[in-house]
Amino acid sequence: MDRYCSECGTEMLRQQLGGRERPACPACGHVVWSHFSLGVGGLLVHQGRVLLVQRNIEPNAGLWTLPGGYVETDENLNQTVVREFKEETGLEVRPTGLLAIWQAPDSTSNSSWCVFGVELTHENQALSPDPVEVRQALFLKPTEAAAMEGIGTWSRWMTEHYLPQDFGLRHQDIDAAIQPKLKNPRTALFSVDLSR
Ligand SMILES: [Zn+2]
Structure with a gap:
């Protein structure tokens, strides 16, 4: 390298x-x-079932994980999770909060994964997984998901620990008084809700 x-x-x-x-x-x-990489995953729970996808491409083809992927340079974390759900599963979702950050530093690279809780933007959506990236997508009871053979380590941990998902850091609108002072107008803030 x-x-x-x-x-x-x-x-x-x-x-x-x-x-x-x-x-x-x-x-x-x-x-x-340095080499940093940043990804997001999303935990969608619908009617008591959690959505997992089985990867169809390397690395880790065959692995079951939460839907997700890498952040593009021109998008914030919320936008990545919405885009990846649409691409991988066909579902339209909205993030409800940032639940966890996983980080894997080593001597040559440093990767982080931000995991959001998400919900469907509207009912009656059909799963239509991307046939290239995704082998299967399934809604499973949390106990079934956690017991799934070939589920990724952090996907299992999130499935076991983060139900229900009514907490976490939320994407906030930035105060109009501060917004013009930010060098980058796309700056995004994830915070506990200070208005409550
Ligand atoms: Zn040079």
């Missing part, structure tokens, strides 16, 4: 920068500071 410069293609050297050794380009000065 990071053998060649992503900016100019020159072979990278290891340099002591900011307290540790990092890949640095001797030609253009580009430095690889």
Whole structure:
């Protein structure tokens, strides 16, 4: 990883920068500071059943997980969970709160997963899983889901611990007095509800 410069293609050297050794380009000065990745998952409980999808693609083809995926650079976490549900299951959902953050740091990368509670935006929606990414999608009783062979570790943990989902951090409208002062107008805030 990071053998060649992503900016100019020159072979990278290891340099002591900011307290540790990092890949640095001797030609253009580009430095690889860190590899972070950010994903979201969603826990949908409908009529007492939780939705799981079985992955159809690598890595982890065959694994049962909560629907979810990686955050694009131009979307906030709420938007990712809505988009991924639509893509993977065909369902339109709205997030009800941020329930948990899983983080896996190691020596070369640092990945985080934010898990939201979600609800259907309206009743009578049909499951229509993406045939490329998803092998099957099923609503299961929480006890059945947790006992499922091939369920992912954190999906099982979320299924066992986060029912019902009437709590968590919520996506907040940012105060109109503060909004113009933010450098990025897309800045999103997830917080406990301060108005209650
Ligand atoms: Zn370079």
